[in-house]
Amino acid sequence: MxxxxxxxxxxxxxxxxxxxxxxxxxxxxxxxxxxxxxxxxxxxxxxxxxxxxxxxxxxxxxxxxxxxGRVLFHGVHHVAVLCKDLERSLDFYCGTLGLEVNPDRPDEKLPYRGAWLWIGPEMIHLMELPNPDPLSGRPTHGGRDRHFCIGVEEISPLEERLKEADVEYTRSMSGRPAIFFRDPDMNCLECVEMESWR
Structure with a gap:
């Protein structure tokens, strides 16, 4: 071959x-x-x-x-994120990160509280549900934990927002322009600087 x-x-x-x-x-x-x-x-x-x-x-x-047969993938539609307190999570994702709620995705049909947030054409679905995972013992560097990654145009404005909100973050160990940080429920996010999306 x-x-x-x-x-x-x-x-x-x-x-x-x-x-x-x-x-x-x-x-x-x-x-x-x-x-x-x-x-x-x-x-x-x-x-x-x-x-x-x-x-x-x-x-x-x-x-x-x-x-x-082959499967035609279009991309990630949404990422589900568990949270203990929906208002606290909305304050973080909307207030600190600057994401916007998608009002066209009502949650009244679901048996739990939640919210849908836009990240470009994709979404995060915040779900107020108990987290079955242990919160202690998680790695300090989020790149060694379960995480999802969001592409951003520039990392520096995000770093400023995180510093202002006293949110700790670590830089990517690979040297890429990327940072890892956790939300109030210890869910890990990565943001990577990208000139263009996809």
Whole structure:
């Protein structure tokens, strides 16, 4: 098997030339099967899978997704975030971070209180529900904990907002222009500076 160059060459996943060309033009790989990252990372005859997984079973497991057909992913619609006190969370997400509530997503049909917040075209769904996870023992650096990442145009205005609100944050250990911080319920967020989205 030949090495796949990371530039614009897409892995051969039994897709038509037209589909591959469309994906190349769009600059996205969302039209590829789920295992495309694994396929794109193969070099020579020793397959390498995400997180150092390197076994024939794992490769077969990821590769079997082709027989199930491809899934067309558009992006992340929303991220659900558990909170203990909805008002406190709204104060943080809207007051400190500057996000806006989506009034078109009423929660009266749900058996718990919540709110939907815009992050670009995607949303955060705040849900006032008990958190089953322990809050103590979480890593200081959020990059080593479960988190979701939000793209921002510039990190510095966000850093100023966090400093003004006495919210602690850490910089990305990779050297990227990114920071990690926690909301009042210890949920971790990452914000990364991006010139353009996607």
């Amino acid at each position: 030949q090495a796949i160059k990371p530039s614009r060459q897409l892995p051969n996943c039994n897709l038509s030339q037209q589909t591959r060309a469309s994906a190349r033009l769009a600059g996205r790989r969302s039209v590829l099967p789920i295992f495309s990252k694994a396929a794109a990372s193969r070099v020579g005859s020793s397959p390498k899978l995400p997180n150092g997984i390197n076994s024939p079973y794992a490769l077969k497991k990821y590769s079997n997704n082709v027989s199930k």
